[in-house]
Amino acid sequence: MLDAMKVGILTGGGDCPGLNAVIRAAVKTGIARHGFEMLGIEDAFHGLVDLGYQSPHGNRWLTEMDVRGIQTRGGTILGTSNRGDPFHYVVKSESGKEIETDISDRVLENMHRIGLDAIISIGGDGSMRIAQRFFEKGMPIVGVPKTIDNDLGATDQTFGFDTAVCIATEAIDRLSDTAASHDRVMLVEVMGRDAGWIALHAGLAGGADAILIPEIPYRIDAIAKMIAQRSAAKQKYSIIVVSEGAKPLGGDRSIGETRAGAMPRLMGAGSRVAEGLRELVSADIRVTVLGHIQRGGPPSSFDRNLATRYGRAAADLVATKQFGRMVALRDGQIVTLPIADAIAKPKLVDPKSEMVETARALGTFFGDEP
Numbered sequence: 001m002l003d004a005m006k007v008g009i010l011t012g013g014g015d016c017p018g019l020n021a022v023i024r025a026a027v028k029t030g031i032a033r034h035g036f037e038m039l040g041i042e043d044a045f046h047g048l049v050d051l052g053y054q055s056p057h058g059n060r061w062l063t064e065m066d067v068r069g070i071q072t073r074g075g076t077i078l079g080t081s082n083r084g085d086p087f088h089y090v091v092k093s094e095s096g097k098e099i100e101t102d103i104s105d106r107v108l109e110n111m112h113r114i115g116l117d118a119i120i121s122i123g124g125d126g127s128m129r130i131a132q133r134f135f136e137k138g139m140p141i142v143g144v145p146k147t148i149d150n151d152l153g154a155t156d157q158t159f160g161f162d163t164a165v166c167i168a169t170e171a172i173d174r175l176s177d178t179a180a181s182h183d184r185v186m187l188v189e190v191m192g193r194d195a196g197w198i199a200l201h202a203g204l205a206g207g208a209d210a211i212l213i214p215e216i217p218y219r220i221d222a223i224a225k226m227i228a229q230r231s232a233a234k235q236k237y238s239i240i241v242v243s244e245g246a247k248p249l250g251g252d253r254s255i256g257e258t259r260a261g262a263m264p265r266l267m268g269a270g271s272r273v274a275e276g277l278r279e280l281v282s283a284d285i286r287v288t289v290l291g292h293i294q295r296g297g298p299p300s301s302f303d304r305n306l307a308t309r310y311g312r313a314a315a316d317l318v319a320t321k322q323f324g325r326m327v328a329l330r331d332g333q334i335v336t337l338p339i340a341d342a343i344a345k346p347k348l349v350d351p352k353s354e355m356v357e358t359a360r361a362l363g364t365f366f367g368d369e370p
């Protein structure tokens with residue numbers, strides 16, 4: 001009899017609703033259909049950088065019991081990391097300075113030491129870039145696209161996005177009540193990095209008066225004019241959704257902290273718009289930053305099902321040894337394609353898209369008109 005395939009599964013990048021549903025589907029399909037032994041790797045690649053890594057569980061063999069019912073839970077039972085790319089691993093030099101180094105060979109050695117035959121990597125653009133580099137170094141790896149940002153190419157949607165949009169929409173609904181009651185300008189800052197997907201979808205669903213996305217740089221005087229026009233038309237309040245990556249025309253994103261081995265943190269886009277507006281309008285202005293609320297909690301049924309379909313398809317990809325490929329959603333169907341295609345270019349909002357045009361048709365302002 002052939003030995004069972006040993007398959008490692010890990011989650012990388014920021015957590016997002018639906019990760020546990022992928023893990024459950026891949027583990028159940030892997031064990032029951034393909035006879036795999038499934039190793040849960042802790043905190044993205046950290047569990048393969050150091051086989052003694054425990055934070056707090058360490059790597060562990062997963063049974064069907066371990067994944068029972070977890071599709072309803074946010075977060076990831078495996079833990080994750082958005083700092084720890086093995087090709088740019090951060091270590092402390094003798095002087096205490098943080099420096100980046102390539103420890104990818106160690107990850108491959110450790111993988112062979114445990115006897116793993118394949119890896120399922122669940123992650124966003126950052127994780128897929130890492131997966132592609134490992135594939136090019138000979139690692140048998142398949143990808144599953146996740147991220148609330150929905151910025152990964154080659155798939156119509158990543159799981160987690162739908163839940164994040166639902167949370168942001170609910171927040172806009174709630175803030176609209178206060179805005180209307182107090183005649184205020186309410187700014188809602190949402191996540192999404194350099195893509196305006198969450199802002200666009202939640203803003204349209206919540207009937208926002210303005211949506212500021214990275215793909216359409218804004219002019220603060222134009223937003224002030226919109227507020228004045230609304231006020232003159234007896235609409236004394238305004239809801240403005242601001243992507244964390246939004247930027248003024250000719251300006252740059254609002255960046256907070258930068259740390260070695262991690263993407264720069266986007267911070268302060270909403271406050272920056274508020275500060276600009278305070279100089280131009282007399283209305284009372286408040287800023288709400290939704291932050292990580294968008295990433296936690298139970299996934300929507302759409303995300304659970306998408307994640308479940310992805311997890312099953314990823315296990316099937318491993319069983320048929322189709323490495324270097326990622327599962328994706330295309331026109332409602334689960335398909336597979338090279339990971340390289342998914343990372344070729346980020347998926348951004350097209351300012352001329354039907355959805356933007358629909359919002360404009362309803363009077364939504366994008367901050368770009370005189």
Ligand SMILES: Nc1ncnc2c1ncn2[C@@H]1O[C@H](COP(=O)(O)OP(=O)(O)OP(=O)(O)O)[C@@H](O)[C@H]1O
Nearest residue numbers: 012013014044045082084085123124125126127147
């Ligand atoms: N699988 C991983 N293992 C270790 N580090 C990772 C992994 N994935 C991403 N990182 C680190 O996190 C950084 C940020 O990645 P990024 O935040 O883009 O994650 P992602 O996978 O795209 O998911 P998301 O965008 O949803 O957070 C990467 O540049 C890398 O340093």
Ligand SMILES: O=P(O)(O)OC[C@H]1O[C@](O)(CO)[C@@H](O)[C@@H]1O
Nearest residue numbers: 014082147148149191192193266
């Ligand atoms: O959890 P962290 O490290 O603050 O990362 C926040 C970033 O991760 C995401 O939530 C997902 O990529 C982005 O929308 C956001 O910019």
Ligand SMILES: [Mg+2]
Nearest residue numbers: 124125126147
């Ligand atoms: Mg990303």
